[in-house]
Amino acid sequence: MSIEMKEKIRVIIADDSDFVRDGMRIILQIDDDFDVIGCASNGREAIEIAKQIPPDVILMDIQMPEMDGIEATKHIVENNLGKVLILTTFDDDDLVQNALRSGAKGYLIKNHTPEHLKQMIKSVYYGTGVMEESILETLTKNSEIQISRFQEEGYTPREIDIIKAVAEGLSNKEIASKLYISEGTVKNYITTILAKEDLSHRTALAVYYLTGKKPN
Structure with missing residues (x-):
């Protein structure tokens, strides 16, 4: 549709x-x-x-x-x-x-x-x-910095779930379905996470989680 x-x-x-x-x-x-x-x-x-x-x-x-x-x-x-x-x-x-x-x-x-x-x-x-x-x-494969460089301290377990789902390339709708929460809740989580890391969008967050590098 x-x-x-x-x-x-x-x-x-x-x-x-x-x-x-x-x-x-x-x-x-x-x-x-x-x-x-x-x-x-x-x-x-x-x-x-x-x-x-x-x-x-x-x-x-x-x-x-x-x-x-x-x-x-x-x-x-x-x-x-x-x-x-x-x-x-x-x-x-x-x-x-x-x-x-x-x-x-x-x-x-x-x-x-x-x-x-x-x-x-x-x-x-x-x-x-x-x-x-x-x-x-x-x-991820070509990065010289390993995934372990991403610092999970300061995040709740639910926020880590959201970050991992974003890194998997899932949409807000798919994340909501996977975690049994609303799309609005997913959006709010992502907004909060991006603010914590001073990142402009979810693509940058995915790269940071997977490679340890902050694009911006």
Whole structure:
């Protein structure tokens, strides 16, 4: 069932591959929930489109000519031009980490299904930072800092349950079902936890729990 929205989610697609851009544009344009307001082949073009027509979500490739996705994301976030969902093949784990530090709200693997793409965009649109499990596993595997570096002291057992569920990539609805609490309660817990760690979104919390590194 489609999520009810007053207006379509305005999306900009930034990728230097014509095939990727056109494919995602077609996938989104045939869905009444989305409006692709522009396509860009590099970060600079994405910024210019965002300045002209305010987007809700920008799908941003990392490696692009002229201006890469990391630099573009930093500019977009600093100037409140929209929320960024990173597209990645995570060839370089450091690039993903840098994009997170730049303020990206989510990470999407390019070999996604159309429905997964749409759901990830909606999650970012509604304020939920998202990261695919395989990317979290890669960050954990490649991290030089072990999981044990995450300090559990100062947290209640329920808060630890919430943190672990976030790190597993579960949505608020899935966490609520797993822990037999309401979605509102889950949201309140996550807000409190993020404030304790001075983190901006749940994706950063997941990375911190799994790798011991605070992205921001």
